[in-house]
Amino acid sequence: MINICLFGAGLIGSVHAGNLARHAKVKLRYVVDPRPDAAQRIAALTGAEIVDTDTALGDAEISAVVIASATKTHAQIAMQAATSGKAIFCEKPIDLDIGRTDACLDVIKKTGAIFQIGFNRRFDPSFRALKRRIEAQEIGSVEQVIITSRDPEPETEEALASGGGVFREMTIHDFDMARHMLGEEPTELFATGSSLVSPAYAKLSDFDTAMFILRTASGRQCHINNSVRASYGYDQRVEVHGSKGMLKAGNRTPTSVELSDARAISRDKPLFFFVERYAESYAAELDHFVECVDGKRNPHVGADDGRKAMILCETALASVKSGRLEPVRY
Numbered sequence: 001m002i003n004i005c006l007f008g009a010g011l012i013g014s015v016h017a018g019n020l021a022r023h024a025k026v027k028l029r030y031v032v033d034p035r036p037d038a039a040q041r042i043a044a045l046t047g048a049e050i051v052d053t054d055t056a057l058g059d060a061e062i063s064a065v066v067i068a069s070a071t072k073t074h075a076q077i078a079m080q081a082a083t084s085g086k087a088i089f090c091e092k093p094i095d096l097d098i099g100r101t102d103a104c105l106d107v108i109k110k111t112g113a114i115f116q117i118g119f120n121r122r123f124d125p126s127f128r129a130l131k132r133r134i135e136a137q138e139i140g141s142v143e144q145v146i147i148t149s150r151d152p153e154p155e156t157e158e159a160l161a162s163g164g165g166v167f168r169e170m171t172i173h174d175f176d177m178a179r180h181m182l183g184e185e186p187t188e189l190f191a192t193g194s195s196l197v198s199p200a201y202a203k204l205s206d207f208d209t210a211m212f213i214l215r216t217a218s219g220r221q222c223h224i225n226n227s228v229r230a231s232y233g234y235d236q237r238v239e240v241h242g243s244k245g246m247l248k249a250g251n252r253t254p255t256s257v258e259l260s261d262a263r264a265i266s267r268d269k270p271l272f273f274f275v276e277r278y279a280e281s282y283a284a285e286l287d288h289f290v291e292c293v294d295g296k297r298n299p300h301v302g303a304d305d306g307r308k309a310m311i312l313c314e315t316a317l318a319s320v321k322s323g324r325l326e327p328v329r330y
């Protein structure tokens, strides 16, 4: 059994707790969260013991940690866990600041800690199949990637105020997907952001509607579009166009039942939000992490992927400010 400690018993921590509790090779030994109600809920559901950070990291029987706490705590917990010899699964982003991200990556490198970043979309069955089929050369050489990523509704003002802005919290997943599907690093980026949906975003000088164009050194292109309003549900689609054809992964719906009548042909709206839409991917990313801890090898989405996606967020912010295509400096 692999003994694991979970940091953060909030929304995504609860998803991870459920998947860890169900895993045959895992014992969710501890949960750490300064909010007693949140920690107690997970403890009651999973049998995990509520402890503090030092107790968890000081226990030699804990071989891995899952960090699903508030963003500003990730880097500190990850560095402490790495120096305590633990393997680390860390939610995105590693940190909102590149300097602190780099300091964390230094510790990961020096300690040789196993580190996986929570880019769960790489483990989505459809996106995974799409990537496999690109690699199998079914569409020849990749030329264009189009990523549509629209949330069904805006964030609350409170959630927005404690986050790092839409690019670093939301688009970061799309930037990772862009790198993954392009198969090359973007070297130039243009971003434009607007506030069309909710005044809460404008109040924080943030954007609720955004578009991005990325280009790699060989000329491959990617277009990402984000909105925090999609009246028809959580809109998550990826299209990849290549020299021999096109692959696309569409939205997931609760059922495949379709009604045809005199007015129209209609079917279910997409699954409402990320917990439902990406349920399989959250389970699969932790399966991968456990396999890596067990086999003492590095996960296939790691600290460097977390850092590069953050660099793309920073470049996007610079582009919105300058109004120009910006070079990406990794």
Ligand SMILES: NC(=O)c1ccc[n+]([C@@H]2O[C@H](COP(=O)([O-])OP(=O)(O)OC[C@H]3O[C@@H](n4cnc5c(N)ncnc54)[C@H](O)[C@@H]3O)[C@@H](O)[C@H]2O)c1
Binding pocket: 007, 008, 009, 010, 011, 012, 013, 032, 033, 034, 035, 038, 068, 069, 070, 071, 073, 091, 092, 093, 118, 119, 120, 169, 274
């Ligand atoms: N990969 C994804 O799809 C995905 C989805 C949602 C959130 N996230 C990320 O996960 C993180 C948590 O998001 P959330 O929506 O679950 O937030 P949340 O507010 O629901 O939960 C965060 C929890 O962390 C706890 N916490 C704060 N400081 C802590 C510390 N030092 N140690 C342990 N726990 C601590 C809080 O008390 C809270 O219960 C964020 O970084 C977010 O960006 C990722």
